[in-house]
Amino acid sequence: MRSNLNIKIKGSHIWKLCALVGLGIFLTCCLTEITNVDQPIVANAGDIIPITTRDSVLTNIDGGPDVANFVFGILMPTGWNAAANTTVSYTSNLGDGNMELMPSTTIEPANGNNLNYPEAMAAKFKIGANLVNDVQWVVFQSVQQITIPNGITLLGNINIKIKVGADGNTTIVKPAYVICETIDGLSEDTYWNSAPIYSFVNGPRLTVNSPTGDIIDLCDPQLTSFDPPKSLQNDYVTLSYNNKLDTTVLKDETNLYLCVDSAYTSDGKVLTGFCNQNAQSQLVQTAPNSGLFKLTFWPSSFLGLSSTQTLTKILYHITDAAGNKVGLNNSSTAFTYKFQCN
């Protein structure tokens, strides 16, 4: 009787090879790092400023080489319209080239929610080191695909030229920068040496000065702020007041109210008399001793506007029950909030 015990599986070698290659397809890059950011810290609105990131990618690719586009994301104030005001190029030991805006239809491969690259960066990195959500991620990719071999150190510079302050305002912001490639995107997987496949860094604080316009501070804690930062009279707006930044007598008070000194409408009228202390104007501390007080209100209703009136701005103070007031920079000058979308 023939023994059935020593039957060799036909093609076992091919089996093993397929398993390895299969594994290889999922193993890609790389130790990726933005090693340096060269960025101005002051400029004037309308200037085209140069920013350079020095980048290093140590490749470890099984079954490579990889063919991919370099991806570069920047976080800038929404009002600068960076997508229309930025040019990006790169130099590297694998060749030089230009970058173009990433199509909004390109899905970032690692997020699992069908988000495109700007959405995925916003979900992952939020607003970077800023405090006001009036910034946006703008993403570029290399015009050409790059063949990335295994086992090399890819060194390069990404060179940006951005026209700052397109909205004509004085703006203070902390930009941020991200590099990755189109095969792995923003994957958190680390296949080798716990090495990240993307790199994210916050740049230094940048102040862009403008002789006209408003002062928009996106990264410093503010005595008061509005959320959303851009809204109209029919938005539901949240006013926040931070008593830890208050140096006046109000800093120890918890019974606080919004006092709107004047409301300006587009027909040139100035409305007054919105300093009542009641439940509709009272700020509420978010948690005991947090020092952060909030009031969410509907401006149109708070100010009793008719449907034909268009609110353009309000001048306001924060007051305590005794009527003491705090204003701009802890002075008696009123805070200003403009109702606009751009």
Added chain:
Amino acid sequence: MKKLHKLNKTKFLLMILSLLIWASCKTDKINPVTEPVKDLTGTWKVIAATRNGTNLLALVDTTTTFGKFTITFKAGAYTLANPLPFIVIQNGTYTLDNPQYPFQINFTQTGSTAPVSTAFTYPIVDGIRVLTLVFSPGCPQNTYSYSLVKVN
């Protein structure tokens, strides 16, 4: 000889059985299921509200705001009670873009000729119809979502 006879009888019975089974099968006509017409009639109140993803109900005194707001749909007209930031602020008329498979509600405020359209979803959640409207009452970059259920 006996064996053969038995075989023939079996075959014959089998044949009759097959005929009977075949004859008993009725072909069912598959009637197309008609999608019911969506009916918003009734008074609706807000159970969830967000602004740019932030929960609005946690930021306001709901008893004086969202707790009192209602929208009533009846015979092609809508009425608002205790208004809040919303797609429309005044009463008026409404239509659905397609009564069976609607994606949009079109509101026309009294005194205005231009309708304001908004997308909506209308799923059944835990056995209850939830009407969710997504809109921008102020700046277009600010997105609000109100989810409503019937009061009665």
